Amino acid sequence: xxxxxxxxxxxxxxxxxxxxxxxxxxxxxxxxxxxxxxxxxxxxxxxxxxxxxxxxxxxxxxxxxxxxxxxxxxxxxxxxxxxxxxxxxxxxxxxxxxxxxxxxxxxxxxxxxxxxxxxxxxxxxxxxxxxxxxxxxxxxxxxxxxxxxxxxxxxxxxxxxxxxxxxxxxxxxxxxxxxxxxxxxxxxxxxxxxxxxxxxxxxxxxxxxxxxxxxxxxxxxxxxxxxxxxxxxxxxxxxxxxxxxxxxxxxxxxxxxxxxxxxxxxxxxxxxxxxxxxxxxxxxxxxxxxxxxxxxxxxxxxxxxxxxxxxxxxxxxxxxxxxxxxxxxxxxxxxxxxxxxxxxxxxxxxxxxxxxxxxxxxxxxxxxxxxxxxxxxxxxxxxxxxxxxxxxxxxxxxxxxxxxxxxxxxxxxxxxxxxxxxxxxxxxxxxxxxxxxxxxxxxxxxxxxxxxxxxxxxxxxxxxxxxxxxxxxxxxxxxxxxxxxxxxxxxxxxxxxxxxxxxxxxxxxxxxxxxxxxxxxxxxxxxxxxxxxxxxxxxxxxxxxxxxxxxxxxxxxxxxxxxxxxxxxxxxxxxxxxxxxxxxx
Numbered sequence: 001x002x003x004x005x006x007x008x009x010x011x012x013x014x015x016x017x018x019x020x021x022x023x024x025x026x027x028x029x030x031x032x033x034x035x036x037x038x039x040x041x042x043x044x045x046x047x048x049x050x051x052x053x054x055x056x057x058x059x060x061x062x063x064x065x066x067x068x069x070x071x072x073x074x075x076x077x078x079x080x081x082x083x084x085x086x087x088x089x090x091x092x093x094x095x096x097x098x099x100x101x102x103x104x105x106x107x108x109x110x111x112x113x114x115x116x117x118x119x120x121x122x123x124x125x126x127x128x129x130x131x132x133x134x135x136x137x138x139x140x141x142x143x144x145x146x147x148x149x150x151x152x153x154x155x156x157x158x159x160x161x162x163x164x165x166x167x168x169x170x171x172x173x174x175x176x177x178x179x180x181x182x183x184x185x186x187x188x189x190x191x192x193x194x195x196x197x198x199x200x201x202x203x204x205x206x207x208x209x210x211x212x213x214x215x216x217x218x219x220x221x222x223x224x225x226x227x228x229x230x231x232x233x234x235x236x237x238x239x240x241x242x243x244x245x246x247x248x249x250x251x252x253x254x255x256x257x258x259x260x261x262x263x264x265x266x267x268x269x270x271x272x273x274x275x276x277x278x279x280x281x282x283x284x285x286x287x288x289x290x291x292x293x294x295x296x297x298x299x300x301x302x303x304x305x306x307x308x309x310x311x312x313x314x315x316x317x318x319x320x321x322x323x324x325x326x327x328x329x330x331x332x333x334x335x336x337x338x339x340x341x342x343x344x345x346x347x348x349x350x351x352x353x354x355x356x357x358x359x360x361x362x363x364x365x366x367x368x369x370x371x372x373x374x375x376x377x378x379x380x381x382x383x384x385x386x387x388x389x390x391x392x393x394x395x396x397x398x399x400x401x402x403x404x405x406x407x408x409x410x411x412x413x414x415x416x417x418x419x420x421x422x423x424x425x426x427x428x429x430x431x432x433x434x435x436x437x438x439x440x441x442x443x444x445x446x447x448x449x450x451x452x453x454x455x456x457x458x459x460x461x462x463x464x465x466x467x468x469x470x471x472x473x474x475x476x477x478x479x480x481x482x483x484x485x486x487x488x489x490x491x492x493x494x495x496x497x498x499x500x501x502x503x504x505x506x507x508x509x510x511x512x513x514x515x516x517x518x519x520x521x522x523x524x525x526x527x528x529x530x531x532x533x534x535x536x537x538x539x540x541x542x543x544x545x546x547x548x549x550x551x552x553x554x555x556x557x558x559x560x561x562x563x564x565x566x567x568x569x570x571x572x573x574x575x576x577x578x579x580x581x582x583x584x585x
Contacts, residue, residue: 001389004148006388007395010389010393010396011392014184018177021177021180040281042277043281047179047288048178048271049285050285051401052408053265053285054405055402056134056135056139058080058293059377059397060142060401061373061374062077062080063296063377065300066300067303067373070239071240071241072241072248074241075248075255076255077293078255079252080255081290084265086257088285091481092278094484094573095270095480096270096275103124103267104416105117105420107119108120108420111483111490111562112491112563117425118421121417121421124412124416129413131405132446132453133454134468135403135406135454136406136450136455139402140154140155140158140454142154142378143399148328151455155454158402158406159451162407162447163410174404174408177407178404184396185400186397188397190206190292190295191390192299193298195386196306197209200305206299207294207295226304233312233347238301244534249542250535250543251536251538254466254470254538254541254545255466255473257477257541258470262468269282300376303376303377307376307383320383329375332369334369335368338364338365344364346367348367410443413442413443414440414442415439417442419435423435466538467538471506474545474548475502475548477545478494478545482494482549482552485574487562487566488556488562489556493551494552496552497549498548500548502544504543508532508540512528512530512531512540515527
């Protein structure tokens with residue numbers, strides 16, 4: 001059977017499974033809709049958290065970024081993994097003990113202010129919509145290639161599926177759907193990685209295969225071979241970084257603290273029965289996430305090596321079928337600039353003048369191949385000529401990753417509107433049934449908006465997602481951390497910090513990522529030398545976060561401290577359950 005038929009079968013089976021689970025676990029109350037009734041086991045919650053956490057950015061785009069950025073791509077691994085540890089150890093148990101299942105609810109109650117709640121709702125919506133845009137883009141990429149439909153059509157299909165089980169089941173439906181999605185996505189990521197590792201190095205463990213020798217040659221290490229292929233084409237050595245240490249530090253920290261402020265991950269710790277279960281599920285999730293995150297660098301190395309060997313200086317007419325299939329999506333483009341029928345792929349923006357002169361001497365007029373980062377993981381099994389069912393399996397895994405996170409984000413959006421805005425501020429007397437309908441209505445509107453961003457994406461998946469982390473770092477993280485560990489932080493300080501941090505990050509993002517104030521997207525490349533402190537938009541969340549902290553402390557020092565009862569609550573949530581009272585001597 002061909003790839004398309006296999007894709008219809010495997011994707012169809014997985015979608016039927018997700019819809020079946022949604023019907024079986026549909027929410028009948030607001031507690032089930034928001035936090036799955038609070039009765040999920042630690043292992044199931046760990047699997048659901050891992051699926052929620054590992055979005056299309058982790059499955060599709062992270063290995064793609066590492067393929068092209070090499071060593072520089074490690075910032076995504078360090079930031080996202082370190083961030084989850086920070087969340088699990090520093091925030092999750094305390095937020096769980098506080099008992100508020102949305103971030104705006106926590107901020108509204110902790111800072112005894114509906115203004116603080118409103119600012120937090122706005123932050124949650126901006127972060128979630130930015131993040132969900134990346135997921136819908138991932139869904140469109142997968143459908144456009146494997147079901148051979150337009151990206152727009154693919155996004156609409158994804159919208160319908162995710163709307164069905166998110167709106168029907170709420171957090172209860174999403175949780176058990178995500179358990180299934182974790183199983184699908186991890187199997188889909190690991191199977192081709194193991195196959196290709198055996199094929200290229202003879203080692204069935206991808207993490208070891210990446211550092212091993214090439215099959216048939218005991219003296220040539222795979223990474224040395226990739227370094228050689230890269231430098232021959234004018235690129236930097238794959239294992240050397242080009243980013244400044246400042247930017248590496250800033251991006252890593254922004255991703256870490258952004259993780260700790262992501263509302264769709266935090267809410268997962270309210271779906272278990274006890275604080276102890278929140279800690280256990282965090283441990284399970286970290287273990288399950290590590291399986292994919294330690295494999296991604298190996299997948300990146302395999303994919304880049306295979307790609308360079310397949311396309312560089314080869315006749316376009318001799319290209320395998322996968323090449324023309326990806327060309328149809330527009331994510332892979334060949335332009336024969338010198339008319340020789342060969343694919344010239346090299347770094348035509350290299351700073352090595354001698355290299356560029358040597359290319360011109362060959363009659364070359366620039367690199368002729370444009371490759372979207374997001375195709376590397378999806379095209380990798382095809383490039384390696386793996387069986388068609390494996391190729392289709394990867395498509396199903398990518399959809400599972402994108403849809404699981406999209407569902408979690410949609411729930412954050414709907415709960416922010418129905419619970420934090422309508423129930424807590426606009427109409428406190430609303431019935432549970434009406435609140436449930438409001439949540440479903442908000443989720444429906446959110447899906448439509450997310451679909452628009454999926455059809456008109458602001459960049460490749462991981463870049464868009466990185467901006468969401470920057471926004472979370474700039475707005476939520478300081479308010480949450482100070483709310484837990486600084487009992488005298490007042491509402492004025494927290495609100496001022498959130499507003500300034502969010503606006504600063506939005507300004508920097510719009511200026512240097514989208515060129516909004518400097519002539520549009522065409523001007524973005526030229527603005528790189530103007531980055532503040534040499535920090536990219538993906539890392540600027542670190543600076544905006546520091547500004548947030550400074551503003552919060554300054555405003556706090558000039559305003560009245562919080563009421564005594566609020567300070568007592570903060571003291572209480574920091575004491576482990578069953579610890580008893582401290583004895584003074």
